Amino acid sequence: xxxxxxxxxxxxxxxxxxxxxxxxxxxxxxxxxxxxxxxxxxxxxxxxxxxxxxxxxxxxxxxxxxxxxxxxxxxxxxxxxxxxxxxxxxxxxxxxxxxxxxxxxxxxxxxxxxxxxxxxxxxxxxxxxxxxxxxxxxxxxxxxxxxxxxxxxxxxxxxxxxxxxxxxxxxxxxxxxxxxxxxxxxxxxxxxxxxxxxxxxxxxxxxxxxxxxxxxxxxxxxxxxxxxxxxxxxxxxxxxxxxxxxxxxxxxxxxxxxxxxxxxxxxxxxxxxxxxxxxxxxxxxxxxxxxxxxxxxxxxxxxxxxxxxxxxxx
Numbered sequence: 034x035x036x037x038x039x040x041x042x043x044x045x046x047x048x049x050x051x052x053x054x055x056x057x058x059x060x061x062x063x064x065x066x067x068x069x070x071x072x073x074x075x076x077x078x079x080x081x082x083x084x085x086x087x088x089x090x091x092x093x094x095x096x097x098x099x100x101x102x103x104x105x106x107x108x109x110x111x112x113x114x115x116x117x118x119x120x121x122x123x124x125x126x127x128x129x130x131x132x133x134x135x136x137x138x139x140x141x142x143x144x145x146x147x148x149x150x151x152x153x154x155x156x157x158x159x160x161x162x163x164x165x166x167x168x169x170x171x172x173x174x175x176x177x178x179x180x181x182x183x184x185x186x187x188x189x190x191x192x193x194x195x196x197x198x199x200x201x202x203x204x205x206x207x208x209x210x211x212x213x214x215x216x217x218x219x220x221x222x223x224x225x226x227x228x229x230x231x232x233x234x235x236x237x238x239x240x241x242x243x244x245x246x247x248x249x250x251x252x253x254x255x256x257x258x259x260x261x262x263x264x265x266x267x268x269x270x271x272x273x274x275x276x277x278x279x280x281x282x283x284x285x286x287x288x289x290x291x292x293x294x295x296x297x298x299x300x301x302x303x304x305x306x307x308x309x310x311x312x313x314x315x316x317x318x319x320x321x322x323x324x325x326x327x328x329x330x331x332x333x334x335x336x337x338x339x340x341x342x343x344x345x346x347x
Contacts, residue, residue: 034205036068037100039119040090041075043109046082048137048194052104055198060214065206071096075119083109097122102132102201105139106194111160120146132184134201136194140187144168152182157190176285195220208305244269245283256296256319262288296320297333304342311338 036056040049056068074090081087097103103126123146127133135143140156143149153172156164161175179188179197188197203211266276280288296318303314315326330338
C-alpha cells in the first residue's frame with residue numbers, strides 16, 4: 034500500500050516525522066505486507082522547515098497520483114491558502130478513492146480543497162473555532178483525537194497525529210499489528226477520551242487518580258460482568274456524583290461511553306482473532322444479546338460485526 038506525504042515550505046519537522054516514523058520503516062508482523070512511503074515536495078525547490086534547516090525531497094507531487102493514502106502533515110499557517118497544485122492533487126486523489134489525511138492544521142488544507150464540506154472533522158483545539166468560522170459547511174468537533182468520514186481523515190494537534198497514523202495501521206492491517214507497532218513506539222495503541230482533556234490545565238495525578246487507573250484495569254478485565262455506575266463507584270468509596278465528575282475529569286469521557294467503547298474494542302479483538310459466534314462474543318464482552326452488540330458496534334465502528342470480521346480475517 035503506497036503512502037504519499039506532502040511536504041512544504043515552513044513544515045514542522047515533528048509533524049513530518051510522524052507519518053515517516055509510522056509508515057516509513059518496515060514494521061511488518063510475520064509475513065504481512067507493509068506500507069511503501071514517498072515524501073513529495075508540494076512546492077518547488079529546497080524546502081525550509083520552521084526549525085531553520087532545509088530538506089530535499091527527491092519526489093514531486095506527481096507521486097501522489099498512484100498513492101492509496103495521501104497525508105498532509107499539518108500546515109504552516111491556518112490563515113494561509115495552500116498552493117493550487119497541492120489542492121488539485123488532493124482532490125484528484127480523493128476522487129479516485131484514496132484515503133486523504135490531514136494531521137493537525139492539515140485539516141485546513143483539506144478544507145481549502147473542499148474535501149470536508151458536509152463532513153465532521155477535527156483539528157488542533159486552539160484552531161478549531163477558526164476552522165469552523167472559515168469553513169461553515171464543516172461540522173468541526175474539537176473534542177476528539179481523530180475523525181474519519183468518507184475516505185477523509187483528520188486529526189487533532191501535534192501528538193494526536195501519531196494516534197491517527199496508528200489508527201490507519203489498525204484500519205489496514207488489523208489490531209494486532211497496530212498494537213505491536215504501538216508497543217515498539219512506546220505509546221498507547223488507542224488513547225481514551227479526546228483532546229478536550231488537554232484544553233484546560235492538566236489534572237494533578239493524586240492518589241485517587243492512581244486508584245482510578247487501577248479501577249480501569251479491573252473494568253477491562255471484567256467487561257462481561259454487569260457494571261453499573263453505582264457498583265463501580267462503591268469500589269472507590271465514592272458517591273455516584275463524585276465518581277461521575279472524577280471519571281470525566283481524568284478520562285475525558287463519561288463512564289457509560291467509556292464502558293461501551295471498551296466493550297466494542299474487546300468485541301473487535303474477538304472478531305479478529307477467534308471464530309466465536311456473535312452471540313458468544315456479545316456475552317463475553319458484556320453486551321448481553323447479539324442484537325445489542327450489533328446496534329452498538331454498527332453505531333461506533335460503522336459496519337456490522339460480521340462485515341468487520343470478514344475484513345480483518347481475510
